Amino acid sequence: MDALEGQEWLDDPAARIRKAVRALPLGKGRDVLRGLWLGHPLHPVLVQMPIGAWSSAAFLDLFPGESRAARRLVAVGLASAGPAALAGWVDWAEQRPRQARVGLVHAAANITAVAVYAGSLLARANGRPMLGRALGFGGLSVATVGGVLGGHLAYRQAAGVNHAEAVSVLVEPGWHRIGTVDDFPVGEPVRRTVDEVPLVVVRDEDGRLNALADRCNHMDGPLHEGKVIEGCIECPWHGSLFRLEDGANVQGPATAPQPQFTCRGTSDGSVEVRLAQS
Secondary structure, three states: OHHHHOOHHHHHHHHHHHHHHHOOOOOOHHHHHHOOOOOOOOHHHHOHHHHHHHHHHHHHOOOOOOHHHHHHHHHHHHHHHHHHHHHHHHHHOOOOHHHHHHHHHHHHHHHHHHHHHHHHHHHHHOOOHHHHHHHHHHHHHHHHHHHHHHHHHHHHOOOOOOOOOOHHHHOOOOOEEEEEHHHOOEOOOEEEEEOOEEEEEEEOOOOOEEEEEOEOOOOOOEHHHOOEEOOEEEOOOOOOEEEOOOOOEEEOOOOOOOOEEEEEEOOOOEEEEEEOOO
16 A cells, blocks of 8 residues: 555546546536535445445345346446546545545546446346356455555545544643734734644734634645635635634535634733634
8 A cells, every 4th residue: 555655657647637527517516526515525425335235236146046136236336336436536636646646546446346347237137147246246356445445545544534623632721822913914814823733813804803723624735825715715725615703614625614713802912712612
């Protein structure tokens, strides 16, 4: 797995595929496929259908008289593989180079599994059940390799995880001084640090101060380098959009809200923040 991450020759085909995926006319459907409405990536949810159907088909292939049910499950797995793959490609298009290399091989394994299962379904339909079963077991083996690669992406390379989850653990309870009101020009993101956790602070036209965790929960992008757009701040790396007043996720590829901090002024003109309650 570590060697696969270092295969730089994969970067060129990855760049071409990434461009094609980003050019797909998905509109608002892109955020639906990302899982913005769900709060975490949708791809791991959708893959349960083809993997579950194919695993069940393999189990039924071990028993005589179950060939018809197994054939139907193979077909269900093929039909459901498309949406799962599309959601995966949408996520993959915003990943770092080392993640993208593993993701490309992950996708290749899954495409191979789909092709083998298509052959299995064709063989079963043409009255060659033994070949259909053999191809089914082969397809499940290849899909398992793809699943191992997907697990490496998620659990070793942290693709799709919430990179801001630890903020609530790292920041001590209570109020923390971050400067004075004059340190925060209207409409300009300013970076501050609380308990070694970076924050982005924006003062709006009404004088209200809003503070969020600075590192984007998608891929750790520095929000203080982003643009303030109609009460939101845009991540400069991948374009995720978070509402400043509460950290709500307005636009992906991020799928989780951004940790928010409550701001207050003191009698001596200082500004203090504390982590807001969920």
